[in-house]
Amino acid sequence: xxxxxxxxxxxxxxxxxxxxxxxxxxxxxxxxxxxxxxxxxxxxxxxxxxxxxxxxxxxxxxxxxxxxxxxxxxxxxxxxxxxxxxxxxxxxxxxxxxxxxxxxxxxxxxxxxxxxxxxxxxxxxxxxxxxxxxxxxxxxxxxxxxxxxxxxxxxxxxxxxxxxxxxxxxxxxxxxxxxxxxxxxxxxxxxxxxxxxxxxxxxxxxxxxxxxxxxxxxxxxxxxxxxxxxxxxxxxxxxxxxxxxxxxxxxxxxxxxxxxxxxxxxxxxxxxxxxxxxxxxxxxxxxxxxxxxxxxxxxxxxxxxxxxxxxxxxxxxxxxxxxxxxxxxxxxxxxxxxxxxxxxxxxxxxxxxxxxxxxxxxxxxxxxxxxxxxxxxxxxxxxxxxxxxxxxxxxxxxxxx
Amino acid sequence: xxxxxxxxxxxxxxxxxxxxxxxxxxxxxxxxxxxxxxxxxxxxxxxxxxxxxxxxxxxxxxxxxxxxxxxxxxxxxxxxxxxxxxxxxxxxxxxxxxxxxxxxxxxxxxxxxxxxxxxxxxxxxxxxxxxxxxxxxxxxxxxxxxxxxxxxxxxxxxxxxxxxxxxxxxxxxxxxxxxxxxxxxxxxxxxxxxxxxxxxxxxxxxxxxxxxxxxxxxxxxxxxxxxxxxxxxxxxxxxxxxxxxxxxxxxxxxxxxxxxxxxxxxxxxxxx
Numbered sequence: 001x002x003x004x005x006x007x008x009x010x011x012x013x014x015x016x017x018x019x020x021x022x023x024x025x026x027x028x029x030x031x032x033x034x035x036x037x038x039x040x041x042x043x044x045x046x047x048x049x050x051x052x053x054x055x056x057x058x059x060x061x062x063x064x065x066x067x068x069x070x071x072x073x074x075x076x077x078x079x080x081x082x083x084x085x086x087x088x089x090x091x092x093x094x095x096x097x098x099x100x101x102x103x104x105x106x107x108x109x110x111x112x113x114x115x116x117x118x119x120x121x122x123x124x125x126x127x128x129x130x131x132x133x134x135x136x137x138x139x140x141x142x143x144x145x146x147x148x149x150x151x152x153x154x155x156x157x158x159x160x161x162x163x164x165x166x167x168x169x170x171x172x173x174x175x176x177x178x179x180x181x182x183x184x185x186x187x188x189x190x191x192x193x194x195x196x197x198x199x200x201x202x203x204x205x206x207x208x209x210x211x212x213x214x215x216x217x218x219x220x221x222x223x224x225x226x227x228x229x230x231x232x233x234x235x236x237x238x239x240x241x242x243x244x245x246x247x248x249x250x251x252x253x254x255x256x257x258x259x260x261x262x263x264x265x266x267x268x269x270x271x272x273x274x275x276x277x278x279x280x281x282x283x284x285x286x287x288x289x290x291x292x293x294x295x296x297x298x299x300x301x302x303x304x305x306x307x308x309x310x311x312x313x314x315x316x317x318x319x320x321x322x323x324x325x326x327x328x329x330x331x332x333x334x335x336x337x338x339x340x341x342x343x344x345x346x347x348x349x350x351x352x353x354x355x356x357x358x359x360x361x362x363x364x365x366x367x368x369x370x371x372x373x374x375x376x377x378x379x380x381x382x383x384x385x386x387x388x389x390x391x392x393x394x395x396x397x398x399x400x401x
Numbered sequence: 402x403x404x405x406x407x408x409x410x411x412x413x414x415x416x417x418x419x420x421x422x423x424x425x426x427x428x429x430x431x432x433x434x435x436x437x438x439x440x441x442x443x444x445x446x447x448x449x450x451x452x453x454x455x456x457x458x459x460x461x462x463x464x465x466x467x468x469x470x471x472x473x474x475x476x477x478x479x480x481x482x483x484x485x486x487x488x489x490x491x492x493x494x495x496x497x498x499x500x501x502x503x504x505x506x507x508x509x510x511x512x513x514x515x516x517x518x519x520x521x522x523x524x525x526x527x528x529x530x531x532x533x534x535x536x537x538x539x540x541x542x543x544x545x546x547x548x549x550x551x552x553x554x555x556x557x558x559x560x561x562x563x564x565x566x567x568x569x570x571x572x573x574x575x576x577x578x579x580x581x582x583x584x585x586x587x588x589x590x591x592x593x594x595x596x597x598x599x600x601x602x603x604x605x606x607x608x609x610x611x612x613x614x615x616x617x618x619x620x621x622x623x624x625x626x627x628x629x630x631x632x633x634x635x636x637x638x639x640x641x642x643x644x645x646x647x648x649x650x651x652x653x654x655x656x657x658x659x660x661x662x663x664x665x666x667x668x669x670x671x672x673x
Binding site: 199202203206207208260261262265266268269271272273275276277278279280281282283340341 | 471473492493494496497503505508509510511512513514518522523524525527530531532535536538539542
C-alpha cells in the first residue's frame with residue numbers, strides 16, 4: 001500500500017496485488033488453490049459448500065498463526081523447528097494453569113504466550129551471541145519443549161478445558177456478526193482507497209510516477225471482490241470465525257510492519273545479505289532476536305487457540321507433523337527458504353493450500369498417507385519455483401560477490 | 402622497516418597539498434588477527450578537499466584500515482580523531498553518524514532490496530512512524546542524477562542492475578547523509594574502462610564539494626588520476642607519504658614493493 005506497490009514485486013516487499021518483474025509472485029499458489037478446489041469440487045460436490053469452507057477456515061486459523069511466525073524466521077534466513085512443540089507446551093500451560101491451578105484464563109493465556117516469546121529470546125541469544133546454527137538450537141528447543149509439555153500435563157497426560165470458558169467459545173462458536181464483517185470490509189476498503197489517494201497526491205507533488213486514478217479504482221475494485229465474495233459466502237453459513245478474523249488481522253499487522261516500518265526493512269535486509277545489513281549500521285542481533293521471539297510467541301498463541309478449538313490439551317497437541325506442516329505452508333505460500341524474500345500473506349495462501357488438500361482428501365475418504373504424499377509434492381513444487389526464480393534473478397544481475 | 406614513517410606521515414607537515422585541521426585522523430592504530438599483525442602503529446590524516454590514496458600490495462593491511470574507518474573492525478590499539486575529538490569507533494552505525502561513509506569493495510548492497518531501499522538502509526526516512534517512501538524515492542532520484550547515474554527504475558531490486566550501476570548506488574548511499582569523509586575500497590576493481598572513468602569523475606566531484614576522500618586501491622593509474630596524496634602501506638606499516646604531483650610512479654612502486662628505488666631513495670622513505 002505504499003509507493004512500492006507501483007512497480008515492486010510482491011516477494012521484494014511490494015503489495016500482493018502489485019506488479020511482478022518476471023517473478024511468479026503469488027500466482028502459482030493461487031493457481032494451485034484454484035486447481036485443487038476445482039478437482040475436489042468435481043469429485044465431491046461438498047468441497048466448495050459454505051459449511052465445508054467455514055470448517056476449512058476454522059482449521060486454518062491456528063496453523064496459520066504458527067505459520068506466520070515461521071514466515072518471519074524464514075525471512076531473516078533462519079529456521080525454527082520447534083514451533084509445534086512450543087505450541088503444544090503453550091496449550092499445556094493454558095490448560096493446566098486454568099483448570100488445575102485455578103489461574104484466571106487471561107493470566108494463563110498471557111503466561112503461555114510470554115513463555116513462548118521467552119523461548120524465542122533464548123534461541124535468539126544462543127544464535128547471535130554464541131553463533132550456534134538455529135537449526136540445531138531449535139531442534140534442542142523442540143526436545144526441551146516436548147519434555148516440558150509432558151511434565152506440565154502430569155500423569156494424566158490430558159487436560160480438558162470447560163466448554164463455557166471464553167477461550168473455547170472464542171475458538172469454537174464465536175463468529176463475526178454479518179453486519180460486523182461487512183463493516184470491517186468497508187473499513188479496510190476505505191482505508192486502502194484513502195491511503196492510495198493520499199500516496200498518489202504526495203507522489204504527484206513530488207513529481208514521481210504515480211498510479212492513475214483508474215488504476216487505483218481498479219485495484220480497489222479487485223480488493224473489494226477479494227474481500228466481499230468470501231465474506232458473503234461464509235456468511236451464508238455460520239460466517240467468519242473470530243479466530244479466522246484474528247489470524248487475518250495478525251497477518252495484516254505483520255504485513256504492514258514488514259513493508260512500512262524500518263524494522264520490516266531490516267528484516268528483509270538481514271535475510272537478503274546479513275553482512276551488508278550489518279555494515280549498513282543495522283542492529284542485526286536485535287533483528288534476529290525479535291524474529292525468533294515473534295515466531296515462538298505466535299506459535300504459542302496458535303497452540304493456545306488450538307487447545308481452545310479442541311477444548312483440551314494433551315501430549316499430542318502440537319506433535320507429529322505440525323512443525324513440518326507449518327514450515328511447508330510458509331514455503332508453499334511463497335516465502336523463500338533462502339531468506340530476504342517473502343510476505344506475511346504467504347502464511348494465508350500456504351495454509352489454505354495445505355488445508356484444502358487435507359479437507360478435500362478427507363471428503364474423499366482417502367487415507368492420510370495420500371495426504372502426506374500430495375502435500376510433499378506441492379512443497380517440492382513450491383521450493384522448485386523459489387529456487388528457479390532466485391537463480392534467474394541472480395543470472396540477470398550484475399556483479400555478485 | 403625501522404625508519405618506515407620518517408617521511409611526513411601525519412600532521413599535514415609533509416608534502417601534503419592541503420593544510421589546516423584534518424577531518425579525520427588515525428593515531429597509532431594497530432590491529433592483529435591472531436598472530437598476524439595486519440596494521441602496526443599507523444597514522445593517517447584526511448583533510449577536507451583532499452583525495453588520499455592508500456596503496457599497497459595484497460596483504461599490506463588496506464582492507465583492515467578500511468574496516469577500522471568503517472567501524473566494522475575495532476583496532477587493538479590507537480584512536481581515531483574526528484574534529485579534534487578522540488573516539489573509539491565501535492560500530493558501522495557510529496561511523497556513519499560521525500560522517501565517515503564507506504563504499505566497500507563488495508559494495509555491501511542487499512540484492513533483494515531495491516535501489517531506494519538500499520540507499521536508505523539503516524537510515525530510513527520516516528513520517529509518523531512509518532517509512533516515507535515518497536521522500537526517499539524523490540531524494541534517490543536527486544542524488545543519483547547528481548552523480549550522473551543512468552538508472553531506469555529506483556524500484557528495481559539491485560540484483561538486476563549492472564556492475565557500474567551497482568557501484569553508483571553504493572557511492573550514492575555513502576554520500577546520502579553528506580559525510581565528511583568518503584572511504585572507497587577498490588572502487589574500480591570490477592569496472593570497465595568507461596565506468597572507471599565515471600567513478601573517478603565522481604570522486605573528483607565529491608572532493609570538489611568539500612569532502613575528504615580516502616581511496617584505497619592498487620590500481621596506480623586510478624591513483625595518479627585523482628589522488629592529491631599517496632600513502633603507502635607495506636606489511637601493515639606506513640612506508641611513505643607522497644605528494645601525488647611530485648612523486649614518480651617508480652617511487653611509489655618502490656615503496657609498495659620494498660625494493661630500493663634506483664633514485665630518490667631517501668625521499669621515498671625507503672629503508673633499504
